[in-house]
Amino acid sequence: MKKIVVFASGSGSNFQTIVDKLHKKVCEVELLVCDQPDAMCISRANNFGIPVLQVNLKDCESKVHYEQIICDELNNINPNLIVLAGYMKIIGSTLLDSYEGKIINIHPALLPAFPGKDGIGDAVKYGVKVMGVTVHWVDVGVDTGKIIDQESFKREDGETYEESKARIHAIEHEIYPRVIKDLLSNMN
Numbered sequence: 001m002k003k004i005v006v007f008a009s010g011s012g013s014n015f016q017t018i019v020d021k022l023h024k025k026v027c028e029v030e031l032l033v034c035d036q037p038d039a040m041c042i043s044r045a046n047n048f049g050i051p052v053l054q055v056n057l058k059d060c061e062s063k064v065h066y067e068q069i070i071c072d073e074l075n076n077i078n079p080n081l082i083v084l085a086g087y088m089k090i091i092g093s094t095l096l097d098s099y100e101g102k103i104i105n106i107h108p109a110l111l112p113a114f115p116g117k118d119g120i121g122d123a124v125k126y127g128v129k130v131m132g133v134t135v136h137w138v139d140v141g142v143d144t145g146k147i148i149d150q151e152s153f154k155r156e157d158g159e160t161y162e163e164s165k166a167r168i169h170a171i172e173h174e175i176y177p178r179v180i181k182d183l184l185s186n187m188n
Contacts, residue, residue, distance in 0.1 A: 002027040002080040002184045007087035008034055012041025014085035014106060014172055019048050021177040027184055030077045033070055035089055057089070067094035074099065080187055083180060084138065088117065091138050103138040104183070106176050108168045110134060110150055115143035120168055124161045130154055131164055133171045135179045149179050 004027050008015045015032060023029045032045040032052045045052045053073050060066040071094060074082070084091070084105040091103060109119030111134040116122070123131050132152030137145035151171050155164060 002187065003030045003077060004028070004081045004083050004180065004184070005031045005033060005074060005077060005079045006083045006085050008032060008039065008041040008085045009036050009088040010039055010041060010086050012039065012044045012086070013169060014176055015041050016044050017173040018083065018085065018177055018180065019044070019050065022180060023048065023050075026181050027080070030079060031073065033073075033087075035087070041086075063092050064094050067092050071095060071098050080184060081180065083176075085176070090142060093140070096138070096140060101137070104148065104179070105136055105138050105143070105145070106172055107134045107136065107143050108165075108172065110152055111136060111143055111147060119143075120165050121161065124164055128155065131168065133168060133175055135175060148183070149175060151175050 006015050006018060006029060019029055029050050032041060032050055034042055034052060034054050035056060037054055037056060042052050042054060053070065055066060055069050057063065057066045060069065079102070082099055082103040084103065107119055109123050110132040114122040130152050132150055134150045135148045136143065137148065139145040153167055153171070
């Protein structure tokens with residue numbers, strides 16, 4: 001069975017969905033990597049018995065050292081795919097050099113528009129009529145990697161930020177497991 005590692009920083013709703021829909025059915029979720037010691041995604045992983053590597057950048061000598069700790073653990077697993085699911089750190093050269101072409105991310109906007117940490121808020125402030133979700137390969141830029149899939153919706157007149165955010169999350173929970181499954185099925 002194919003192996004994935006999920007990186008998350010917060011509540012872990014995408015992590016939960018990935019585990020619910022794919023773990024032990026399509027792939028093994030071998031590890032959760034988290035950079036926040038109090039993140040809810042850690043409790044979710046613990047509930048499933050999925051190991052957690054919690055590394056805080058502040059406790060490391062440098063970003064290279066931080067990523068080397070993660071790479072050392074990943075090298076023991078040799079994952080087919082690394083899945084960023086609300087991971088709020090930019091992937092640096094240490095991870096990219098080791099796992100180029102194996103790291104994907106989900107972004108709550110229709111890239112290339114509204115990259116960065118607040119895709120939903122930026123799109124709402126801009127007043128877009130169409131919003132959506134992008135799954136893409138991770139490269140050296142911020143949300144600049146080759147697009148794998150996108151899904152969009154038309155915002156309703158008067159739709160609030162919270163309503164748009166809820167619609168985005170609902171799409172994420174459908175598109176991400178589907179893309180992961182498709183990618184893994186096409187890997188040797």
